[in-house]
Amino acid sequence: xxxxxxxxxxxxxxxxxxxxxxxxxxxxxxxxxxxxxxxxxxxxxxxxxxxxxxxxxxxxxxxxxxxxxxxxxxxxxxxxxxxxxxxxxxxxxxxxxxxxxxxxxxxxxxxxxxxxxxxxxxxxxxxxxxxxxxxxxxxxxxxxxxxxxxxxxxxxxxxxxxxxxxxxxxxxxxxxxxxxxxxxxxxxxxxxxxxxxxxxxxxxxxxxxxxxxxxxxxxxxxxxxxxxxxxxx
Amino acid sequence: xxxxxxxxxxxxxxxxxxxxxxxxxxxxxxxxxxxxxxxxxxxxxxxxxxxxxxxxxxxxxxxxxxxxxxxxxxxxxxxxxxxxxxxxxxxxxxxxxxxxxxxxxxxxxxxxxxxxxxxxxxxxxxxxxxxxxxxxxxxxxxxxxxxxxxxxxxxxxxxxxxxxxxxxxxxxxxxxxxxxxxxxxxxxxxxxxxxxxxxxxxxxxxxxxxxx
Numbered sequence: 001x002x003x004x005x006x007x008x009x010x011x012x013x014x015x016x017x018x019x020x021x022x023x024x025x026x027x028x029x030x031x032x033x034x035x036x037x038x039x040x041x042x043x044x045x046x047x048x049x050x051x052x053x054x055x056x057x058x059x060x061x062x063x064x065x066x067x068x069x070x071x072x073x074x075x076x077x078x079x080x081x082x083x084x085x086x087x088x089x090x091x092x093x094x095x096x097x098x099x100x101x102x103x104x105x106x107x108x109x110x111x112x113x114x115x116x117x118x119x120x121x122x123x124x125x126x127x128x129x130x131x132x133x134x135x136x137x138x139x140x141x142x143x144x145x146x147x148x149x150x151x152x153x154x155x156x157x158x159x160x161x162x163x164x165x166x167x168x169x170x171x172x173x174x175x176x177x178x179x180x181x182x183x184x185x186x187x188x189x190x191x192x193x194x195x196x197x198x199x200x201x202x203x204x205x206x207x208x209x210x211x212x213x214x215x216x217x218x219x220x221x222x223x224x225x226x227x228x229x230x231x232x233x
Numbered sequence: 234x235x236x237x238x239x240x241x242x243x244x245x246x247x248x249x250x251x252x253x254x255x256x257x258x259x260x261x262x263x264x265x266x267x268x269x270x271x272x273x274x275x276x277x278x279x280x281x282x283x284x285x286x287x288x289x290x291x292x293x294x295x296x297x298x299x300x301x302x303x304x305x306x307x308x309x310x311x312x313x314x315x316x317x318x319x320x321x322x323x324x325x326x327x328x329x330x331x332x333x334x335x336x337x338x339x340x341x342x343x344x345x346x347x348x349x350x351x352x353x354x355x356x357x358x359x360x361x362x363x364x365x366x367x368x369x370x371x372x373x374x375x376x377x378x379x380x381x382x383x384x385x386x387x388x389x390x391x392x393x394x395x396x397x398x399x400x401x402x403x404x405x406x407x408x409x410x411x412x413x414x415x416x417x418x419x420x421x422x423x424x425x426x427x428x429x430x431x432x433x434x435x436x437x438x439x440x441x442x443x444x445x
Contacts, residue, residue: 010278013276013278013285014284014285017285017288021288025299028296028300032299032300032302032303036302036303039302040306131398131401132398
């Protein structure tokens with residue numbers, strides 16, 4: 001076979017395989033798409049419920065949010081704020097935020113603040129801090145992150161919002177001060193931001209509303225939420 | 234001794250559960266890709282066989298990733314980036330090229346099964362050593378893979394106030410791996426010494442079951 005004919009034949013076969021493989025992945029993607037979405041929302045909801053008591057709100061929390069971009073949330077990228085309401089009255093907001101000055105890069109957090117300004121709870125979503133040292137900000141490794149619950153920020157210069165080494169009220173970790181410092185600063189900034197912008201946030205347009213094609217999933221979510229509420233954690 | 238696929242081996246085996254999860258995922262991909270490569274071996278021109286093998290393996294890994302994302306979300310999160318990295322596991326493309334492309338489906342699938350089981354066993358061994366040394370537990374996080382009943386499976390062998398970091402980080406994995414290889418070499422040498430030396434005719438070993 002001449003070289004041209006061989007290249008021709010081989011490229012046709014390669015293209016065929018590429019199409020077949022892509023089609024297979026596409027098919028599996030279609031079949032699992034809904035379930036993956038549900039898993040993701042379930043996970044999000046359980047994180048939100050761990051920092052805002054589910055008894056305090058009765059709106060569809062994962063579908064009621066606003067997207068904002070503000071440097072006090074650690075970056076100029078858009079962040080999501082989930083708004084909890086009880087019978088349409090604002091109760092609390094869960095703010096995804098970033099601590100850019102972690103020891104090993106950005107630390108992604110979610111900070112829940114009540115409308116009275118006190119912190120409802122904080123969780124670490126993503127981080128690259130040193131295992132065994134900085135990773136104590138993870139709830140699985142230590143309950144340090146629960147220290148934020150119930151704390152209030154008295155003013156912009158509240159000196160209690162620092163690690164004990166800097167004269168504040170939060171423990172630092174043995175051998176890791178940079179990590180807790182970064183997290184405390186980020187939580188403080190998020191709390192301040194929420195206090196300043198509460199009114200605007202709760203009256204802003206909902207960015208999480210689904211379109212009609214997902215209406216069925218929305219119903220499933222509603223069922224899941226009411227089932228979730230039946231189990232008191 | 235074949236040393237293939239060390240990247241995921243060393244990065245993910247900090248706990249037995251992670252090791253088991255990655256091992257099963259790799260096993261699935263190995264069997265499927267070996268079977269597929271074997272089924273299609275007569276239609277794959279020699280010149281483009283490598284890109285085609287990579288396409289097939291990548292397609293299977295993507296499917297396994299999607300399925301895990303849908304059905305075992307907790308484990309999917311802890312395996313993280315190492316699930317898609319199975320594509321780069323040299324053991325898979327190595328077996329596709331060396332065995333599956335030259336043998337019928339049944340033998341190729343069996344080869345995939347055995348290679349996968351062997352890989353999983355090494356992962357488990359390394360994982361348990363590192364988990365015991367580093368965290369003092371076994372089966373920590375097993376519920377992410379096996380369901381909530383496995384929460385009771387967690388055994389705490391001893392309690393550390395601060396963990397033995399070296400065992401959990403990659404350098405520790407290399408060191409433990411080194412010890413395991415040394416141990417296997419020692420066992421091989423010992424068994425060679427005990428076996429009587431037999432003069433035997435060199436036979437040609439049949440590796441190819443295909444009739445021309």
